Amino acid sequence: MEDTNELIAQRRQKLESLKDEGINPYPNDFRPDTLSAELVSRFTELDKEALTSVTESFSLAGRIMSKRVMGKASFVHIMDRKGRLQVFVKRDLIGEEAYSRFKKYDIGDFIGITGRIFKTNVGELSIEAAELRLLVKSLRPLPEKWHGLTDQETRYRQRYVDLIVNPGVKELFKKRSRFINVVRDCLIERDYLEVETPMMQPIPGGATAKPFVTHHNALGMDLYLRIAPELYLKRLVVGGIERVFEINRNFRNEGISQQHNPEFTMLEFYQAYATYDDLMDIIEDMVSRAAMEINGSCKVEYQGETIDLSPKWTRMTVKEAILKHSDASESVLSDRKKAFDYAKKIGLEPEERWGLGKILTEIFDEVAEHKLIQPTFITQYPTEVSPLSRKNDDNPDIVDRFELFITGREMANAFSELNDPIDQKERFNLQVAEKDAGDEEAHFMDEDYIRALEYGMPPTAGAGLGIDRLVMLLTNSASIRDVLFFPHMRPEEGRKTITDEEKKH
C-alpha cells in the first residue's frame, strides 16, 4: 500500500514546502456559507450584465476537479456535496503571493473561496476568488478527467475514488437511501415500530441458510451471525409489539454472485391480526410508491426489459406456475412418484427423502422462477418447505405464504405466521432430523422461541424484502455490488487472510 510513484512524491514535496512557509495544510477553521448548487439555482438565470450588480460575497469550499492556468489568471472547478462550480482566480485580486501558492495546488486538493458571483464571456456562472485558501493537500492523483475510473475492481475497492470521479455513483446511493425512506414511511404511517434485534445469535434461525460462526472469548462460546431477524421479531409480537419492523443486515455463508453478497440488507415486518393477503397490499404500495419517488414512474427499465410495478400484481399458485411454464401434466402435481420422475426428466437430482412438496418446489424453481419477469406473487407453498408458516385451514399440505418475483428473481417472502407452539415444535423436530441427515441449511431447534409461542402470539403475518435486489431493480443495476458501497472482495495482496496460527495471538 506504500506505493510511492513520482506523482505522489511531488505532492509530498509540495506539502513540505507549504509547511516550511508556515502554512497549515490541514486547517479546520474555514466555514463555507453556501453550496455550489445554491449559487447556481439563485443566479444561473441572470445574465452577465445583471450579475454585475450583485455585490454580495459568498464563501464556498470544495475539491479541485479541474485546473486551467493562463498566466496571471486561472480557472478551476470545485466540487462540493451538491455539485460543481467554476472558480476564477486572478492574480490582481488575490495578490501575488497567494497566486503563486495557488499555482502549486493540485487537482484533488480542497480549497475555500470567498468572493462575488459573475458570468464569464462564454456565459458560465463562476465565483471570483477575492480570497482563496488551501483546506486540504491531496497526496494522490485522481483518475483522468475524460475517461475517469472504469476499472470495476478499483471502483469497488476504492469506492471513495469512484464517488469522487463518477457522479452517477452518488446519485445511485441517494436513490438507495430514498428507497429505504419510502419503505420506512410506508410502515411508520401504518403504526409500525422500528426496532433492532441481535445480529449475533446463539441459535441462527428464521431462514434456511448456512450461517457464519464467530466466537465470544469472555463467554467461551460460539455465536452465529444472523441469517434472519425473524424469530426475534416474532418474540416482540408475543410481547405485544403488534406491528414491528427491522431494516438491517443478514449474513449468509454461501456463494458470491451478481445477486449475492455475504451480507445483505433485509426488511422484515410483522403485523398482528393480519394475513399474508394484507401484506401483498403493503408490498405493492411500498414498491410502487418507491418507483414513483425515485424514477417518477411505475414503469422501470431493467436490463432491456420494461417492468410495470403498478398495482395490482399477478397472483398465481406454485402449481399454476409449474403448469404454465412447463410441460408437466396435472398428475405430477399430486403424485410424488410422478413428480420425482418429472424432476429427474428436467435435469434435477431429487433425493429419496424429499416429499412431494420439496420436489414441486424444486421443479418450480427450475421451470418458472426465471420466467416471472413482471411482478408476480406466487402462493400456496408446500408445508414441507415452510417450517415457520401457518398451514392453510382447508389444506394442511400447503401454507398461507407467498413469494414475490420480479425480473425472475425472488424479491420477497411472506406468510401468515405459525403461532401454534405444538405444531411449531413438531416442525422444528423435522428440521432437526434434516440437519442430522446432513442438510447444513436446516433449522436448529429453538426452545426459547417455542416457549415464547407458548405464551401466545396473536395471529400474525410477516414478510421479508430483499432491499438490495429492489434497489438493483429501481436503479437498473446488473450487479448487487453496484448497489453496495463496499461489496465483499478478497484481500488485495494475495491471500493474506488471518490464519489459525495468527488467531491464537
Place this chain on the structure above:
RNA sequence: GAGCCGCUAGCUCAGUAGGUAGAGCACCUGACUUUUAAUCAGGUGGUCGUCGGUUCGAUCCCGACGCGGCUCACCA
C-alpha cells in the same frame, strides 16, 4: 467450487510474428489576465500481476499461483 476472459505509466488504452515498451490525460519547466477535454514549446515517469520453465535473450511462448470480470452451480 468449475469453465472462459483479463491484469502494460497515477488513469484510459495501444503494442511487441520472442531482441530492454508507446499514446492521450495527469505531472514537471517555460509562455499566456474570461478558459472549459484551454492552447503552444520542451521534459519526467514502467521489476509489462507474482513465481518458475523454455530460450543466447521473455512483457510476448509454456506452467503454477494471486486478484478481477463474465457464465454455471448453491442461495435471497
